[in-house]
Amino acid sequence: MDFGRLRTGELIAGIAGVLLLIVMFFSWYGIGGSIGEFASAAGVDTSVNAWKAFDWIDLILFVTAIVAIGAAVLAATGRSVALPVAASVVVTVLGILVALLVLYRIINQPGPNEVVDVKFGAYLGFLVCLGIAAGGFMAMADEGTSLGDAARQVQGGDGPATPPSGADAPGRTAPPPPPAPPAGSDPAPPPSSPPPGGPPPQG
Helix, strand or coil: CCHHHCCHHHHHHHHHHHHHHHHCCCCCEEECHHHHHHHHHCCCCCCECHHHHCCCHHHHHHHHHHHHHHHHHHHHHCCCCCCCCCHHHHHHHHHHHHHHHHHHHHHCCCCCCCCEEECHHHHHHHHHHHHHHHHHHHHHHHHCCCHHHHHHHHHCCCCCCCCCCHHHCCCCCCCCCCCCCCCCCCCCCCCCCCCCCCCCCCC
């Protein structure tokens, strides 16, 4: 594995993927207000991490982190995987998706807003998701790929190919070439045709 092969964007996305797996174990939400103060005074920890706070968003976060790390590892080893689009596009799209999901859950946290407080882990998770998206976008720029190009690749290219015609059409074969004249003989002159409207040729 040669990390010198990694482009800057791939390196950023891979590191952000590792950080996301770590940050998911941090405190993302907790009970606030008087209930939270009473629980803290009683020595009860009311905070929850991303694994406990979400029903399915945590799975998308995990998949995104693994994809970002896997893309960096494949680039470092010089290997590739057959995908309909570039791996950088997949990392970028997943990074944007999870960043929007985490932002939504920061604005509208799980549970009543007047009871549940957003902890530092959620903000760190949002920043790390942005890092994955930014790294994937930088890798796309290095490759000269855009999201529009990726969409056209998924749809099957820029448009239907021009159908072949003539001898190149499927099911047709080109006519065989005329036989070459024998060596040392003059080729027969082409038959002459009378000019239009002229008298018929004399026999």
